[in-house]
Amino acid sequence: xxxxLLAATLLLASSVVGCGSEDSLVRTDIVTHRFDPIIGGxxxxxxxxxxxxxxAVMAGGGMGMCTGSLISQPGEKGVVITARHCVAQLAHxxxxxxxxxxxxxxxxxxxxxxxxxxxxxxxxxxxxxxxTIEDNQSLCGTDIAVVVMDGVVNGFIPLRVRTxxxxxxxxxxxxxxxxxTNQSNQNSSGRRYIREGVKVTRLGPVSYMMMExxxxxxxxxxxxxxxxxxxxxxxxxxxxxASRGGNCNGNxxxxxxxxxxxxxxxxxxxxxxxxxxxxxxxLFPPPPEPCGSHDPCTEGTLCVTNPNTKELMCMTACExxxxxxxxxxxxxxxxxxxxxxxxxxxxxxxEQPPEETSGGSSACSVASGASTAGSTKGGIxxxxxxxxxxxxxxxRPR
Numbered sequence: 001x002x003x004x005l006l007a008a009t010l011l012l013a014s015s016v017v018g019c020g021s022e023d024s025l026v027r028t029d030i031v032t033h034r035f036d037p038i039i040g041g042x043x044x045x046x047x048x049x050x051x052x053x054x055x056a057v058m059a060g061g062g063m064g065m066c067t068g069s070l071i072s073q074p075g076e077k078g079v080v081i082t083a084r085h086c087v088a089q090l091a092h093x094x095x096x097x098x099x100x101x102x103x104x105x106x107x108x109x110x111x112x113x114x115x116x117x118x119x120x121x122x123x124x125x126x127x128x129x130x131x132t133i134e135d136n137q138s139l140c141g142t143d144i145a146v147v148v149m150d151g152v153v154n155g156f157i158p159l160r161v162r163t164x165x166x167x168x169x170x171x172x173x174x175x176x177x178x179x180x181t182n183q184s185n186q187n188s189s190g191r192r193y194i195r196e197g198v199k200v201t202r203l204g205p206v207s208y209m210m211m212e213x214x215x216x217x218x219x220x221x222x223x224x225x226x227x228x229x230x231x232x233x234x235x236x237x238x239x240x241x242a243s244r245g246g247n248c249n250g251n252x253x254x255x256x257x258x259x260x261x262x263x264x265x266x267x268x269x270x271x272x273x274x275x276x277x278x279x280x281x282x283l284f285p286p287p288p289e290p291c292g293s294h295d296p297c298t299e300g301t302l303c304v305t306n307p308n309t310k311e312l313m314c315m316t317a318c319e320x321x322x323x324x325x326x327x328x329x330x331x332x333x334x335x336x337x338x339x340x341x342x343x344x345x346x347x348x349x350x351e352q353p354p355e356e357t358s359g360g361s362s363a364c365s366v367a368s369g370a371s372t373a374g375s376t377k378g379g380i381x382x383x384x385x386x387x388x389x390x391x392x393x394x395x396r397p398r
Contacts, residue, residue: 067229078149080227141212179225
C-alpha cells in the first residue's frame with residue numbers, strides 16, 4: 001500500500017551535508033536529505049521577501065543548508081523560525097515518530113543570509129540560542145525550532161505569525177525556499193524560489209500517514225533544500241513550516257502548524273526582548289501601555305518615563321537585580337526594570353566559526369566534508385559553493 005511505504009520511509013524536505021564525517025556522507029538521514037527545489041516554482045527576486053532566509057549550519061566537520069523565516073521586528077534582536085530537524089542531531093535515517101532526536105546543534109554554528117541569491121555579502125548574523133520542544137524526541141508534530149540571533153537585524157520586512165487555529169482544508173498558501181530548481185542539476189541550488197496556490201489537503205492527526213496533531217498536509221511544492229521554509233498565508237504570515245514528504249512531485253508534503261506552538265515562540269521572544277506581529281498586525285508580546293492619573297497601572301508595575309523611549313508607561317517594579325529578567329536591569333532610581341540596550345553590531349568579520357564537538361547526525365542540508373575554518377562570512381560563501389557541486393542525491397526506494 002502506498003501510504004504504508006510512506007510511513008516507513010518518510011523524508012524530511014531538506015538537503016544535507018556530510019555531518020559527522022569529513023570523508024563521506026556517513027549519515028544519510030533521508031528525513032533531511034531530499035535535495036530539490038520549490039517544485040513548479042519561479043525565481044523569487046522580490047526584495048519584500050528578504051525575511052525568508054537561508055540557514056547555513058556548521059556541525060561535525062560539515063556544513064548544511066535549510067530555509068527559515070525572520071519574524072522579529074526590524075531594529076530588534078533577530079528571531080528566525082525554522083524546522084527542528086535543521087538544527088538537531090538525529091538518531092537514525094528515517095522519521096519513526098519515536099526518539100528521532102538525540103540533541104541540538106550549537107546555536108553559534110548557525111549562520112544566516114538572505115536576498116534572492118544569498119552569498120558572502122548578504123550574511124545578516126549568526127545564532128545565539130536555539131529553542132525547541134526538548135521534552136519530546138519525536139519529530140512528528142514537533143518539527144519546529146526558533147533561533148534567536150546574536151544581534152539586531154534591519155532592512156527587511158518580517159513575516160507575520162499565524163496565532164489562531166484557522167488553518168483549513170482547501171486553504172491556499174505560498175511556499176518559499178532555497179532548494180534546487182532542477183532535480184537533475186546539482187548546480188541549481190542556493191537561490192530563492194516561490195510557488196503560489198499550494199493547497200492544504202488534510203489536517204492532522206492522520207495515523208496511516210504518521211501525521212500528528214499540529215501538522216497539515218499540502219500539495220506539491222517542497223523538496224530538498226526547502227526544509228524549515230514557510231507556508232505563507234494571504235496576509236504574509238507563517239502558517240506552517242516545511243517538514244517532510246514522500247515524493248518531491250507528490251501531494252504528500254507535511255507541514256508543522258505554527259499556531260500550535262505559540263508557547264515555544266513566546267519563550268524565545270521573551271528571551272530576545274523582541275516582538276512579532278500576528279496576521280492582523282497586532283504586536284506580541286504587547287508593548288507596555290501608556291499610563292497616567294486617568295489610566296492607573298496594574299499591580300506590580302509603576303507609571304514612569306522609560307529612559308530608553310522617553311515615553312510615560314507602566315513598567316515592572318523592582319527592588320534589586322533578581323526581580324528583572326536577563327534582558328533588563330533594575331533601575332533603582334526609578335524602581336523599575338529597564339530593557340538593556342541592544343549589543344553593538346561591530347562583530348569581527350574575521351572571527352573563526354566555532355567547531356561543533358557534539359556527535360551524531362544532524363539535519364543539515366547541503367553536504368560537504370570540508371573544514372569549517374575561515375571567516376564567518378567565508379563560512380557562508382563556502383557553504384554556497386559546496387552546495388552547488390558536492391551533494392549526493394538521496395532518494396527514497398520506490
